[in-house]
Amino acid sequence: MPLADIQDRIRAACEASGRKKDDVTLIAVSKVQPNDRVEAVLDQGHRVFGENKVQEAAGKWPAFCEVYSDVQLHMIGPLQTNKARQAMELAQAIHTVDRPKLAATIARLAQEIGDCPDLFIQVNTGEEPQKAGVFPAQADTFVAEVRALDLPVKGLMCIPPVDEEPSLHFALLAKIAARNGLTGLSMGMSSDFERAIALGATHIRVGSAIFGDRVSV
Numbered sequence: 001m002p003l004a005d006i007q008d009r010i011r012a013a014c015e016a017s018g019r020k021k022d023d024v025t026l027i028a029v030s031k032v033q034p035n036d037r038v039e040a041v042l043d044q045g046h047r048v049f050g051e052n053k054v055q056e057a058a059g060k061w062p063a064f065c066e067v068y069s070d071v072q073l074h075m076i077g078p079l080q081t082n083k084a085r086q087a088m089e090l091a092q093a094i095h096t097v098d099r100p101k102l103a104a105t106i107a108r109l110a111q112e113i114g115d116c117p118d119l120f121i122q123v124n125t126g127e128e129p130q131k132a133g134v135f136p137a138q139a140d141t142f143v144a145e146v147r148a149l150d151l152p153v154k155g156l157m158c159i160p161p162v163d164e165e166p167s168l169h170f171a172l173l174a175k176i177a178a179r180n181g182l183t184g185l186s187m188g189m190s191s192d193f194e195r196a197i198a199l200g201a202t203h204i205r206v207g208s209a210i211f212g213d214r215v216s217v
């Protein structure tokens, strides 16, 4: 689907819920997409992209950034501590802070580097064992812990279980964010971003709806 159509759908969803379009950031998730598809989106002027693997991002974005200015990269996949430095040097935001050890590593590196990307704390709203993120019951404590490290916590992120109504998870994430005084909500993907916007999403992560199905290379 052309980028312009996605932007129209975002605009309509914002209007329907009385929100401003500028309050929703579209992260174009370019993981595993061929370069020509990514370039086509860059050529249309879009600059905010999401990647889930540090290695993949490091392999392709420095070259794009030489050609296109003001690219903003968001890391949205599980992050190993030994990849944290590279992620922080590449990206403007990390959406997957999910455990004390990672937070401590980011805090140490932020001191060293003198800068830190915007951070989102991942909440495992469905309490799925295979999924990253803190459980909802631990979220308040973990948010406080990360803030105590003097890190820039921007908001919360979730990936709802595939077989459940995502709106319930978006509403839960919004509730946890509100009681912690957090304004950022990274939620909503290709199949449900309009519902996420209705429930307050500030960052939607849309891949296949923009680029087409992910092809394996």
Ligand SMILES: *Cc1c(COP(=O)(O)O)cnc(C)c1O
Pocket (backbone or CB within 6 Å): 029, 031, 052, 076, 077, 159, 189, 190, 191, 205, 206, 207, 208, 209
């Ligand atoms: C791949 C991915 C997306 C994008 O998924 P689509 O269904 O293609 O829009 C969003 N969020 C995360 C965390 C992802 O890994």
